[in-house]
Amino acid sequence: MFLIFDTETTGLPKRYTAPISDTDNWPRCIQIAWQLHDRNGVIIEHEDYLIQPEGFDIPYDSERIHGISTELAKEKGIPLAEAAEKFAQVLSKTKFVVGQNVGFDINIMGCEFFRMGMETPLTELPVLDTCTETTAQLCQIPGGRGGKFKLPTLTELHQFLFNEPFEEAHNATADVEATTRCFLELIRRNIFTAEELDVQPDYFEQFSEANPKTIELIGLQHINLKKASEEIRSHQEAKTETVEISSEEIDxxxxxxxxxxxxxxxxxxxxSILQSTSSTRDLVQAAIENEMPAVALTDSGNMMGAFHFTKAVNDYNKSLSEEDKHKKLKAIVGCEFFVCEDHENRSHKDNGYQIVMLAKNKNGYHNLAKMASIAYTKGFYYVPRIDKKVVEQYKEDIIVLTGSLYGEVASKVLNIGEKQAEEALLWWKEQFGDDLYIEIMRHNQEDERRVNGTLIDFSKKHDIKLVACNNTYYI
Incomplete structure (x- = not known):
C-alpha cells in the first residue's frame, strides 16, 4: 500500500532540523489530504480535511499562499483530534509514506501527534519521495547547489512527466492528486528501484500491465480556498455595522x-549599507524644509552615522538668528537593531526582528552604543545581532518602536499568529512601559492594511500609544 499525503500549514519552521518535540518551532497543520493506493496503483480511499485552529490564528502571509483563512477553517474544518485519529487509522493500513518533499509533512503531523500525546507509526514507516536527486537528474533543471541540478517542484515534475502544467498548487487535496500521478508514473517508468519499493524485479512488468498508458488524474473536485475565504469574510463584513464618516468630518x-x-x-x-541612498545632511535638510521639530536617525544595526547626523543638526541650529531660535531642530539618535533569539548562536541563520530604539538622553545613547558594539563584536552572523537578554541589560533611558512589518509584533501577526504577536508585544511593554510605542505605516499595501487593524486593536486593549512612521530609505 502507498499512502500519499500532503498538508497546508500556518507557515514554515525556523529550523528544519529541529525535533518534532520542539512544538514552538513547527507550524500548525490546517489542512491534510491523502490518497491510499494498492501496489498496482488502484485507489483504495481518499480524504481531505480542513482543520479548525484551536488556540492560534492562520497568519496573513500563509493565507496568501494557500487561501485558507481562520474564518474558513473554523467554519468548514474539523477538530484536530478527529483529523489526527482518521490519519492514524490510514497509517496503520499502509506500507509506505509518499509525498513531494514529504519530510516536511511528516514533521508537521509528527509534531501534531506529539502535541496530543498520540503514538503512531508515521516516523517509522519507510518513505518514498518524489523530490530527490533522482528526480532532479530526471528533470535536469539548472540552479542546484554545487553545480547540481535543482530539486524539482511539484509543478516542474508534473510538467516534465506529462508535458502539461499543474495549476492547483497549495491546496493539499490538489497537491496530493498531482503527487500521486507523478509517483505512479515514476513507478511505471521504472524510476524507483525494486529495492526502494521492496518488490521482486517482475513487479514493474505487472505494474505496466495494470497501467499500460500514462497515469491520469483521478478527477477530484478541488475547492477554490481563496474564493471560499473571501466569501466568508465578505459575509461577515456585511453583518458588521460600520460607522460612516462624512466628508465634513474628514475635512x-x-x-x-x-x-x-x-x-x-x-x-x-x-x-544603512546597500539599503539607503539618503545622506545624513540630506535627511536633516528635508526635516528643515518641512518645518519639522525633530528628526531621528535609525540605521540598520549600527550607529556609525550618529556623529555626522548630530553635527548637521547642530550646524543648522547654530546658524539660526535670535528671532528664528524657535525653529531649532532636535536630533534623535537611534538604531534599528536585529533582535534574534540568541546573538551568539551561529548554528543556523537567524537575522531576528527589526526593532527601532531611540535614545532619551546621554545615558540612553551610551546604552544604544553598547548594544551596537555587542551586535558587531559578539553577535555578527550575516547581520549584526543582539538578543532580548542584551536588551534587558541595556534598556535604561531608551524608547522602543515596534518596527516595520519586519518588527517582531507585525511579523508575527503576518507569519505566525495574533496570539503570539500579542505575547511578544506584552514582553516589550513589560520591559519599557510607557516608553514603548506601536509603529504603524501606510503605503497602500494589503499586508500593512491587515496588520494595522490588529496593531490598533492591541493599542486600545493594552493602552500603548501609536506612532506613525515611514521607514524611509531615500528622500
Missing amino acids: ENLEVLKGTAFAHLHNHSQF
Whole structure:
C-alpha cells in the first residue's frame, strides 16, 4: 500500500532540523489530504480535511499562499483530534509514506501527534519521495547547489512527466492528486528501484500491465480556498455595522492635522549599507524644509552615522538668528537593531526582528552604543545581532518602536499568529512601559492594511500609544 499525503500549514519552521518535540518551532497543520493506493496503483480511499485552529490564528502571509483563512477553517474544518485519529487509522493500513518533499509533512503531523500525546507509526514507516536527486537528474533543471541540478517542484515534475502544467498548487487535496500521478508514473517508468519499493524485479512488468498508458488524474473536485475565504469574510463584513464618516468630518480632521507637528522617527541613511541612498545632511535638510521639530536617525544595526547626523543638526541650529531660535531642530539618535533569539548562536541563520530604539538622553545613547558594539563584536552572523537578554541589560533611558512589518509584533501577526504577536508585544511593554510605542505605516499595501487593524486593536486593549512612521530609505 502507498499512502500519499500532503498538508497546508500556518507557515514554515525556523529550523528544519529541529525535533518534532520542539512544538514552538513547527507550524500548525490546517489542512491534510491523502490518497491510499494498492501496489498496482488502484485507489483504495481518499480524504481531505480542513482543520479548525484551536488556540492560534492562520497568519496573513500563509493565507496568501494557500487561501485558507481562520474564518474558513473554523467554519468548514474539523477538530484536530478527529483529523489526527482518521490519519492514524490510514497509517496503520499502509506500507509506505509518499509525498513531494514529504519530510516536511511528516514533521508537521509528527509534531501534531506529539502535541496530543498520540503514538503512531508515521516516523517509522519507510518513505518514498518524489523530490530527490533522482528526480532532479530526471528533470535536469539548472540552479542546484554545487553545480547540481535543482530539486524539482511539484509543478516542474508534473510538467516534465506529462508535458502539461499543474495549476492547483497549495491546496493539499490538489497537491496530493498531482503527487500521486507523478509517483505512479515514476513507478511505471521504472524510476524507483525494486529495492526502494521492496518488490521482486517482475513487479514493474505487472505494474505496466495494470497501467499500460500514462497515469491520469483521478478527477477530484478541488475547492477554490481563496474564493471560499473571501466569501466568508465578505459575509461577515456585511453583518458588521460600520460607522460612516462624512466628508465634513474628514475635512475637519485634515484641518486639525495641518497645525499638528510631525517628526519622522524611523529613517535610514547611507550608513544603512546597500539599503539607503539618503545622506545624513540630506535627511536633516528635508526635516528643515518641512518645518519639522525633530528628526531621528535609525540605521540598520549600527550607529556609525550618529556623529555626522548630530553635527548637521547642530550646524543648522547654530546658524539660526535670535528671532528664528524657535525653529531649532532636535536630533534623535537611534538604531534599528536585529533582535534574534540568541546573538551568539551561529548554528543556523537567524537575522531576528527589526526593532527601532531611540535614545532619551546621554545615558540612553551610551546604552544604544553598547548594544551596537555587542551586535558587531559578539553577535555578527550575516547581520549584526543582539538578543532580548542584551536588551534587558541595556534598556535604561531608551524608547522602543515596534518596527516595520519586519518588527517582531507585525511579523508575527503576518507569519505566525495574533496570539503570539500579542505575547511578544506584552514582553516589550513589560520591559519599557510607557516608553514603548506601536509603529504603524501606510503605503497602500494589503499586508500593512491587515496588520494595522490588529496593531490598533492591541493599542486600545493594552493602552500603548501609536506612532506613525515611514521607514524611509531615500528622500
